[in-house]
Amino acid sequence: MSYTEHTGSYYAASANPSPERPPLQGSHETDVCVIGAGYTGISTALFLLEHGFRVTVLEAAKVGFGASGRNGGQIVNSYSRDIDVIERTLGNDQARMLGDMAFEGGRIIRDRVKRYGIKCDLKDGGVFAAFNQKQMDHLQAQKQLWERYGHTELQMLDTAGIQNVVNTDLYVGGMLDMSGGHIHPLNLVLGEAAAVESLGGIIHEQSRVIRVDQGARAVVNTEQGQVTAKFVVVAGNAYLGDLIPQLAAKSMPCGTQVVATEPLSPEMAHALLPQDYCVEDCSYLLDYYRLSGDRRLIFGGGVVYGARDPADVVSLVRPNLVKTFPQLKDVKIDYAWTGNFLLTVSRLPQVGRIGNNIYYSQGCSGHGVTFTHVAGKILAEALRGQAERFDAFAALPHYPFPGGRLLRVPFTAMGAWYYQMRDKLGI
Numbered sequence: 001m002s003y004t005e006h007t008g009s010y011y012a013a014s015a016n017p018s019p020e021r022p023p024l025q026g027s028h029e030t031d032v033c034v035i036g037a038g039y040t041g042i043s044t045a046l047f048l049l050e051h052g053f054r055v056t057v058l059e060a061a062k063v064g065f066g067a068s069g070r071n072g073g074q075i076v077n078s079y080s081r082d083i084d085v086i087e088r089t090l091g092n093d094q095a096r097m098l099g100d101m102a103f104e105g106g107r108i109i110r111d112r113v114k115r116y117g118i119k120c121d122l123k124d125g126g127v128f129a130a131f132n133q134k135q136m137d138h139l140q141a142q143k144q145l146w147e148r149y150g151h152t153e154l155q156m157l158d159t160a161g162i163q164n165v166v167n168t169d170l171y172v173g174g175m176l177d178m179s180g181g182h183i184h185p186l187n188l189v190l191g192e193a194a195a196v197e198s199l200g201g202i203i204h205e206q207s208r209v210i211r212v213d214q215g216a217r218a219v220v221n222t223e224q225g226q227v228t229a230k231f232v233v234v235a236g237n238a239y240l241g242d243l244i245p246q247l248a249a250k251s252m253p254c255g256t257q258v259v260a261t262e263p264l265s266p267e268m269a270h271a272l273l274p275q276d277y278c279v280e281d282c283s284y285l286l287d288y289y290r291l292s293g294d295r296r297l298i299f300g301g302g303v304v305y306g307a308r309d310p311a312d313v314v315s316l317v318r319p320n321l322v323k324t325f326p327q328l329k330d331v332k333i334d335y336a337w338t339g340n341f342l343l344t345v346s347r348l349p350q351v352g353r354i355g356n357n358i359y360y361s362q363g364c365s366g367h368g369v370t371f372t373h374v375a376g377k378i379l380a381e382a383l384r385g386q387a388e389r390f391d392a393f394a395a396l397p398h399y400p401f402p403g404g405r406l407l408r409v410p411f412t413a414m415g416a417w418y419y420q421m422r423d424k425l426g427i
Contacts, residue, residue, distance in 0.1 A: 003206055004061035010260035010296065010335040011069055011186035016119060018063065018190045024204040024225035030056040032383065033220045033229035035209050035243070038068035039368065040361050041235035042192045043376025046112070049199040051384060056227050057201065058220065060208035063193045066239040067368055069186035070339025072258060072288045072300045074126060074278045075109060076180055077151065078102040080347040080365035084145050090396070097392040099149040101378075105370025106179050108377060109188070116198075118191030121293035125277035126180025129162060129171040135282040139175040153178040165275045168324050182278040182290045185369065209243055214355050231383050234360035237368070238340035244360070250350065250398050251363045253340045257313045258300035259321070260292065260335040261328065269295040272325055287320050297321070297328065309338050341366055344398060351375060351393035359383065361393075 006012035032048055034041040037059035045055045059065070083102055087095040113122050130136045143154045155176045157165070162174045193203055204222075212232060213219040220227045234244055238253040264272070269291055273279070278290035287301035299321045310316055313336035322329050344350055344363035349371055351361045359382060361375035382390035 004065065006062055006065055006186070007070060007337050007339075008335065009070055009186075009258070009337040010292065010298065011073075011184060013335065014184070014187075014292075014294070016187050016190055018193070021059075021063070021203050021205040024058060024207040024222050024227065026225050027228070028056065028225065029228045030054045030202075031229065032056070032231045032233060033058065033218070033227045034233045034235055035212075035220065036060075036066075036235035036237065036240070037063040037189075037193060037203055037205070038066050038235065038237065038239075039189055039192075039372035040237065040375050041233065042068075042189055042196060043108070043373045044233050044235060044379045045196045045201050045376075046192055046199070047376050047380035048383065049196060049201050051380065053383070055196070055201045056229070057196065057203040058207045058209055058222060058227065059203065059205045060236075060239070062205050063203065064186045064189040067237060067339050067341050068189045068372070070258065070337060071185050071341075071369060072256075072278075072280075073182045073185045073290065073298065073369070074180070074280065074288055075106045075182060075369055076126060076280065076367055077106060077177060077370060078146070078367070079349065079371065080367045082142065082145065083149060086348075094392055094395065096149075097389065101374050101389065102149065103146075103151045103179065104377070105373045106181065108373040109183070109370070112192055112195070112373075113183075113188070116191060116195040118188060118195075120187040120191060121184045122181065123183075123276055123278075124178055124181040125275060126177045126182070127157070127162070127165055127174050127277050127279045128177070129166060129174040129279055129281045131170060131281065131283065132172060136173045138282065139173075143175055151179070165273065165277055166279055167272050167274070170324060171281070176277070180278065183369075184293060212243070212358065214358065216357075218357055230357060232358045233379055233383075234358065234362075237362050237364070238342040240362070244354070246354065247350070247360060247362060250344065250400050252343045254343045255304035255309065255338045255340050256300055256366075257302050257304075257310060257317050257336070257338055258298060259314060259317045259333050261297045261299075262332040262334050264291075264295045264297065264331075266295065268327075269297075271327075272297065287324065289321075289324070296334070297325070297331075299324075304338070313338060341368060345400070346396070346398060348396055348398075349375065349393065350396070350398050351378070351390060353382075353394065
């Protein structure tokens with residue numbers, strides 16, 4: 001059996017101690033079998049265990065191996081397509097329910113960190129940075145939209161205001177969301193996994209699922225064992241592969257690149273980001289960055305459609321890093337890595353059920369840190385018989401990518417190029 005370690009990221013190098021979890025062997029029974037030990041799977045397991053379910057989690061590699069342990073570490077509210085899109089396409093009633101959940105993920109994360117004593121460098125405050133007046137107008141409209149849904153921890157920043165929190169001349173303004181923030185993402189999911197085990201949950205690593213046999217009691221098969229369960233939760237996202245073909249048909253893995261600099265001096269770190277907020281810009285293919293707990297600048301951006309690993313991550317990311325912070329032109333890059341997220345045509349997450357007892361959530365389209373924690377809660381609610389919030393997401397329409405699986409990468413890249421040109425031209 002092959003053994004898969006974490007990717008060579010800064011997060012893996014600075015991860016909190018975590019036990020080795022043995023692969024599944026033999027036949028077992030449980031109430032719920034969760035496929036995938038990232039945020040979605042671990043969040044679901046934790047909510048279920050808190051309500052008395054027996055839960056077994058199967059992970060193909062290591063806890064947090066996928067996007068949950070590789071992302072930019074930013075707590076960003078709402079969805080990749082905002083609530084106004086839902087209002088226009090689905091009406092006010094469904095928008096109200098989905099809108100009420102759009103700001104819940106950050107609260108769940110903070111509750112988990114506090115309740116289970118998770119050490120993950122949690123810091124408050126996230127900034128959306130605008131390059132031009134068009135983006136400022138969008139942020140003003142976004143602020144009004146979010147405030148209609150009760151989210152009021154927002155402040156518009158003019159040019160002087162943005163320069164007080166980000167030491168660069170690139171931006172004309174922005175918006176501060178104090179309910180946003182940032183974390184060490186791998187340590188968050190490792191802490192949540194420890195909480196799962198503290199409540200009696202079982203996690204098996206190096207246990208890739210090769211087949212799910214549907215039935216009144218589903219059977220989840222790995223190379224060395226099987227789990228029979230009343231319910232199955234599929235939470236593999238961009239790392240699920242073709243295990244469930246009907247899920248793969250309406251989504252596409254995409255890669256994003258991240259680097260971590262050498263540790264900066266306290267003076268330099270404070271000069272770059274005086275308030276220690278995280279930042280993302282307002283471009284279609286956006287850049288995002290923040291300081292780690294040991295004062296490294298973690299800077300990410302770009303999208304590789306189809307999730308191919310670039311030959312040289314640093315060459316892709318460094319130009320924008322230096323453009324943002326010219327004072328770091330000679331900074332050493334200590335770590336560089338790629339992580340995959342799952343994109344949907346609608347840019348809204350896909351939540352649903354296959355048959356009577358196989359549930360899934362996938363396709364956060366770049367907003368996974370927060371939505372995966374909401375997904376865990378609504379999946380657990382559905383398995384407890386409280387399906388109203390689950391049904392609100394399950395009713396969202398989802399479509400295959402234009403051109404099917406063969407042409408989805410070039411067609412999507414063409415669309416991204418169009419919006420990238422609009423960003424550059426400011427139109």
